[in-house]
Amino acid sequence: MTRNDASPRERALEGVLALILQERIPAGQALPPERELCEQLGVSRTSLRGALGALGELRVLDGKWGSGNYVLPHPPELVLQRDEGFNVSICKAGMKPSYRILSAAVEAAGPAVAARLEILEGDDAYRFRRLVMADGNPVCLQDSWLNLVRCPGLERYDYATTSLYCVLEEDYGIVAHHNVAKVSVEHVSAEEAGLLAVEEGMPTLCVEGTNRDDGLVPVECYREVFVPGRMAIVSDTTVDDFFG
Numbered sequence: 040m041t042r043n044d045a046s047p048r049e050r051a052l053e054g055v056l057a058l059i060l061q062e063r064i065p066a067g068q069a070l071p072p073e074r075e076l077c078e079q080l081g082v083s084r085t086s087l088r089g090a091l092g093a094l095g096e097l098r099v100l101d102g103k104w105g106s107g108n109y110v111l112p113h114p115p116e117l118v119l120q121r122d123e124g125f126n127v128s129i130c131k132a133g134m135k136p137s138y139r140i141l142s143a144a145v146e147a148a149g150p151a152v153a154a155r156l157e158i159l160e161g162d163d164a165y166r167f168r169r170l171v172m173a174d175g176n177p178v179c180l181q182d183s184w185l186n187l188v189r190c191p192g193l194e195r196y197d198y199a200t201t202s203l204y205c206v207l208e209e210d211y212g213i214v215a216h217h218n219v220a221k222v223s224v225e226h227v228s229a230e231e232a233g234l235l236a237v238e239e240g241m242p243t244l245c246v247e248g249t250n251r252d253d254g255l256v257p258v259e260c261y262r263e264v265f266v267p268g269r270m271a272i273v274s275d276t277t278v279d280d281f282f283g
Contacts, residue, residue, distance in 0.1 A: 054079075119218060141234070145164070185203075215258050216253060235264070249261075
């Protein structure tokens with residue numbers, strides 16, 4: 040429902056979103072022509088174009104000059120409170136997940152990593168860095184440190200083809216229910232931009248967190264850089280109700 044105090048541009052934006060939802064316009068299909076939309080929504084062409092531009096920036100629509108405005112696929116949603124991982128999130132969006140391993144090695148935990156994993160400085164930690172992709176497009180750059188004191192042998196697996204959370208649950212009986220994460224906006228470096236196929240300095244979402252098992256023992260600490268519009272970061276506090 041459109042607010043009474045909404046501006047013409049806001050009314051146009053809300054009207055277009057309502058049209059997409061009510062008409063169930065699928066990804067890849069074009070919206071009606073601008074003249075038809077203006078008449079249907081009761082807004083001016085200026086207001087409509089402002090709304091279409093905003094929806095383009097939000098990656099809801101893809102405006103193609105001389106062709107029209109096309110509905111984009113809904114990006115995968117990663118829910119911070121869930122332990123389902125990238126595979127499930129990307130598959131739920133009807134896309135195919137894949138990974139590119141950039142580096143992987145057992146290393147001595149430095150002070151910061153040791154503190155986050157609650158192990159001794161110098162203890163073994165398994166660090167891997169990978170690019171997460173959906174339908175072949177990079178959506179996230181992940182740097183992860185795993186607690187080998189708690190989970191010895193994790194380095195044996197190929198995380199280019201294997202889900203970390205499936206390994207933890209199936210081979211170690213660990214479900215990392217408890218995640219404490221900090222979300223911030225950061226500008227990508229030249230190296231990160233090249234990997235994520237974006238411009239250097241582009242604002243991205245950075246999530247830093249620690250995953251713990253049911254005994255609140257840290258299993259993993261991580262840093263993830265997400266490209267806006269390619270993957271949504273969602274917080275669902277109702278999930279906490281299921282864990283007391």
